[in-house]
Amino acid sequence: xxxxxxxxxxxxxxxxxxxxxxxxxxxxxxxxxxxxxxxxxxxxxxxxxxxxxxxxxxxxxxxxxxxxxxxxxxxxxxxxxxxxxxxxxxxxxxxxxxxxxxxxxxxxxxxxxxxxxxxxxxxxxxxxxxxxxxxxxxxxxxxxxxxxxxxxxxxxxxxxxxxxxxxxxxxxxxxxxxxxxxxxxxxxxxxxxxxxxxxxxxxxxxxxxxxxxxxxxxxxxxxxxxxxxxxxxxxxxxxxxxxxxxxxxxxxxxxxxxxxxxxxxxxxxxxxxxxxxxxxxxxxxxxxxxxxxxxxxxxxxxxxxxxxxxxxxxxxxxxxxxxxxxxxxxxxxxxxxxxxxxxxxxxxxxxxxxxxxxxxxxxxxxxxxxxxxxxxxxxxxxxxxxxxxxxxxxxxxxxxxxxxxxxxxxxxxxxxxxxxxxxxxxxxxxxxxxxxxxxxxxxxxxxxxxxxxxxxxxxxxxxxxxxxxxxxxxxxxxxxxxxxxxxxxxxxxxxxxxxxxxxxxxxxxxxxxxxxxxxxxxxxxxxxxxxxxxxxxxxxxxxxxxxxxxxxxxxxxxxxxxxxxxxxxxxxxxxxxxxxxxxxxxxxxxxxxx
DNA sequence: ATGAGTGGCCAC
DNA sequence: AAACGTGGCCACTCAT
Numbered sequence: 001x002x003x004x005x006x007x008x009x010x011x012x013x014x015x016x017x018x019x020x021x022x023x024x025x026x027x028x029x030x031x032x033x034x035x036x037x038x039x040x041x042x043x044x045x046x047x048x049x050x051x052x053x054x055x056x057x058x059x060x061x062x063x064x065x066x067x068x069x070x071x072x073x074x075x076x077x078x079x080x081x082x083x084x085x086x087x088x089x090x091x092x093x094x095x096x097x098x099x100x101x102x103x104x105x106x107x108x109x110x111x112x113x114x115x116x117x118x119x120x121x122x123x124x125x126x127x128x129x130x131x132x133x134x135x136x137x138x139x140x141x142x143x144x145x146x147x148x149x150x151x152x153x154x155x156x157x158x159x160x161x162x163x164x165x166x167x168x169x170x171x172x173x174x175x176x177x178x179x180x181x182x183x184x185x186x187x188x189x190x191x192x193x194x195x196x197x198x199x200x201x202x203x204x205x206x207x208x209x210x211x212x213x214x215x216x217x218x219x220x221x222x223x224x225x226x227x228x229x230x231x232x233x234x235x236x237x238x239x240x241x242x243x244x245x246x247x248x249x250x251x252x253x254x255x256x257x258x259x260x261x262x263x264x265x266x267x268x269x270x271x272x273x274x275x276x277x278x279x280x281x282x283x284x285x286x287x288x289x290x291x292x293x294x295x296x297x298x299x300x301x302x303x304x305x306x307x308x309x310x311x312x313x314x315x316x317x318x319x320x321x322x323x324x325x326x327x328x329x330x331x332x333x334x335x336x337x338x339x340x341x342x343x344x345x346x347x348x349x350x351x352x353x354x355x356x357x358x359x360x361x362x363x364x365x366x367x368x369x370x371x372x373x374x375x376x377x378x379x380x381x382x383x384x385x386x387x388x389x390x391x392x393x394x395x396x397x398x399x400x401x402x403x404x405x406x407x408x409x410x411x412x413x414x415x416x417x418x419x420x421x422x423x424x425x426x427x428x429x430x431x432x433x434x435x436x437x438x439x440x441x442x443x444x445x446x447x448x449x450x451x452x453x454x455x456x457x458x459x460x461x462x463x464x465x466x467x468x469x470x471x472x473x474x475x476x477x478x479x480x481x482x483x484x485x486x487x488x489x490x491x492x493x494x495x496x497x498x499x500x501x502x503x504x505x506x507x508x509x510x511x512x513x514x515x516x517x518x519x520x521x522x523x524x525x526x527x528x529x530x531x532x533x534x535x536x537x538x539x540x541x542x543x544x545x546x547x548x549x550x551x552x553x554x555x556x557x558x559x560x561x562x563x564x565x566x567x568x569x570x571x572x573x574x575x576x577x578x579x580x581x582x583x584x585x586x587x588x589x590x591x592x593x594x
Numbered sequence: 595a596t597g598a599g600t601g602g603c604c605a606c
Numbered sequence: 607a608a609a610c611g612t613g614g615c616c617a618c619t620c621a622t
Contacts (some may be wrong), residue, residue: 249617251601269601277602296617300603304616327612331606338614341605352604376606434610442610501609508611512606516612540606540612 003136003178009170011161012065018073021063025077028058033083036173036180039093040165046092051100053160057173059181064170066160067100078102088112088127088176091208091324106205112180114200117325118193118494119183122484131175134182139175193493196517200325200492203520206527207322207332210536214317215339216546218360218582222309225354229302236295240288248292251276258286298351301343305355308337316362322538324520329513330494332520332538340539345584356584366549368534369578369586370559371542374399375515376431382569383490383510386463393571400424407460426457430464431511433504468507475503492517515541518573522563529558544583549594552579556589 012021029035036057043049051067054074065074078097085104087093090111094104116125123133128140158165187193240248246257255265255274263284267275281293308318318337326333334340343352361367377399381389392402404413404420413419422443429439440450458465471487475498479485485498487506494517496509519541526535526543534545534555543563547555556577563575577589 247618251618271600273601275601296602300616304604304614323613326614329612331612333613335614338605341603341614343604429610432610432612435608437608438610504609505611512612515606542606 002138004138004171004174007060007062007171007174009062009167009174010064011166011170012063012070021065024061024063025081028061029056029081029083032058034058034086034177035081035083036086036176037093037097038087038169038172038176039096040169041096044092046095046099049096051096053166053169054097055169055173057170058177059174062170062172062174064160064166071100075100075102078104082108085109086112086173086176086180088172088179091204095208106202109201110180111201111204112176112183114204114325115180115183115197117330118196118200118492119186120497121328121330121495122497122499127172127175127179131179135175135178139171187493190493192489192491196489196492196494199517199520199524200330203523204324206523206532206535207324207538209532210538211319211322213533213536214319215359215536216317216362216365217309217358219310219316221360222306222358225358226302226306226310229298229306233295233299233302236291240291244288246288248288248295254288254292258284258288261286263289301351301355305337305342306358309358320537327512327516329496329509329516330492331512331516331540334537339537342583353584357582359583361546361581364549365546366552367580367583367586368545368547368552368555368559369542369580370545370563370575371539372515372519372563373574373576375518375541375573376511377427378569378571378573379511379514379518380427380431380464380467381571383514384461384463384467385570386461386467388461389463390570400427403427403457403460407457422453423457426453430468431508433508468504471506471510472503475506479503489513489517518568519543522565525562526558529562531555531558552592553594556592 010017010020012018038055038057039051040053040055041049041051053064054067054070055062055064056077057063067074079102085108087109088111090106090109090113094106094109097104112127112130113125116123116130120130120133124130131139160166187197237248240246244257246253248254252273255276259265263286265274265280267277267280269275276292278293278297281289284290320334320336320339323333323335325331332340342355343349345352345356359367378393381393388406389403392399392406395402398415398420400420400423401413401415401417403423404417405411407423408419410419425443426439429442434442436450436454437447439454440447443450443453445453475485475487478487479500485500485503485506486495487510488495489510491514494513496506496513498506498509519538523535523538523543526532531545534547534551535543536546537544543559545555545559556579559575559577564573566572578586579589579592580586
């Protein structure tokens with residue numbers, strides 16, 4: 001029998017329905033202090049759209065109510081009910097409901113979406129898909145009929161009385177309720193998981209506030225720079241066509257033209273075409289190649305960043321969306337634009353300075369930056385428990401210099417030494433799960449040399465290899481016994497699941513995932529310490545704030561106190577603070593004078 | 595026109 | 607024995 005056969009779905013249309021609804025409310029949610037809520041809205045924009053239908057439910061009943069018609073009742077119920085509210089993707093629904101006049105305290109909300117992502121990071125987390133796995137295979141089966149109607153009439157055009165619309169609306173809170181129940185079974189006793197879930201469930205609201213606050217941008221400056229780029233791009237395009245009969249954006253055409261001028265190509269793309277990437281173009285001393293490269297770089301910057309600064313901002317601020325668990329490791333991701341991948345400022349990249357300098361603190365404010373140093377390497381030391389690595393992080397000198405001196409038994413090695421650099425590359429390769437071949441190539445060694453190098457480092461820090469081995473063995477065993485190759489994060493209790501045959505990647509998932517989780521915990525601490533309203537953007541292991549100048553000193557002290565942490569792991573975690581009025585002009589905090 | 599796939603490139 | 611991880615997003619081509 002299908003789990004949903006027992007469920008009753010209702011559309012509240014008259015007084016009789018209201019009485020039945022009230023009866024259910026008393027028997028169920030009010031008594032158990034638990035219910036699920038969902039909304040159907042006119043669209044997806046938090047700013048311009050609103051709630052059309054609000055649905056409530058538990059494991060047995062789902063109720064759909066048109067907001068316009070029943071707003072009085074709905075406001076009353078939402079205010080009266082003070083138990084726990086389950087939602088799926090609460091950062092979407094809660095603000096929508098708040099817009100309608102009811103502010104549900106976020107501390108009472110338990111979002112089921114993070115629960116799904118923590119347990120099944122490799123599977124679709126959408127409500128209907130997840131419910132199809134855990135509640136009833138039929139959970140999403142009649143979606144097609146609704147989709148067809150939506151395609152014809154648009155979201156806001158489907159009448160509320162249209163059965164597939166309200167029924168599937170009313171079903172959603174029921175699925176949310178049952179999905180949560182099913183998943184909780186697995187983790188009820190799991191303390192780490194409960195902690196992990198708490199963090200994920202809470203940190204969403206801090207991130208959501210960052211999106212609302214937005215990033216301050218110098219729109220005039222962005223516009224000037226964009227115009228320059230557009231002019232250059234058009235000129236370069238015309239020039240390529242006129243001089244070489246080639247469109248600079250067409251790689252195939254450019255390669256063909258360059259071949260005619262006698263240039264030879266060696267590197268292929270994945271599908272076998274001649275590669276024409278930055279590396280290749282830089283090697284070709286030909287005006288066409290150089291123009292293609294320069295135009296490509298500038299166009300990318302103009303369209304990917306500057307356009308967002310100019311077109312998608314309100315009152316000088318852009319509002320990127322932040323996905324709290326965007327990556328399979330539950331790292332956060334940022335989009336529209338992706339502020340986590342602004343080009344870094346370096347000598348040979350003046351355009352990067354432009355992109356970063358468009359971000360500018362408002363009047364009387366300053367940007368603060370606080371980032372962990374070498375967090376992933378520290379976590380490698382912590383997780384592998386290798387005594388040598390742990391010891392090296394307790395010394396007051398450069399970590400990789402220490403390693404190089406130990407491995408090569410040469411105390412004169414300094415920061416500029418090639419061997420220090422090689423070890424650093426080696427360590428990161430281990431964190432990423434690179435193989436010997438790949439590593440040899442990056443370091444420009446032969447495979448034989450690499451093997452020797454690898455052996456000598458491994459001999460000094462045997463914990464790394466045994467850690468990798470242990471993870472893989474565990475994952476492979478779990479795949480055999482439970483069908484899925486996974487490991488569990490010791491701090492958050494979340495699962496990391498490998499693609500089959502890529503169990504080695506779990507080492508990276510654990511490190512990256514633990515770093516991401518630890519960072520989220522720190523965001524919560526910073527919020528609790530009073531910095532919540534100033535945080536504007538997370539960048540993996542760095543938090544950016546916009547703070548009134550008078551409060552900078554105070555904020556920095558909190559950052560230093562919170563982000564430095566000697567107690568949590570087997571190695572201390574260190575953080576660094578810098579500041580700047582523009583992002584591209586970041587300076588060390590020690591140079592601050594007010 | 596729209597969408598999927600490809601190639602490319604930026605960050606941590 | 608052997609495997610460099612996670613993302614977003616753009617211009618382009620080729621298909622419908």
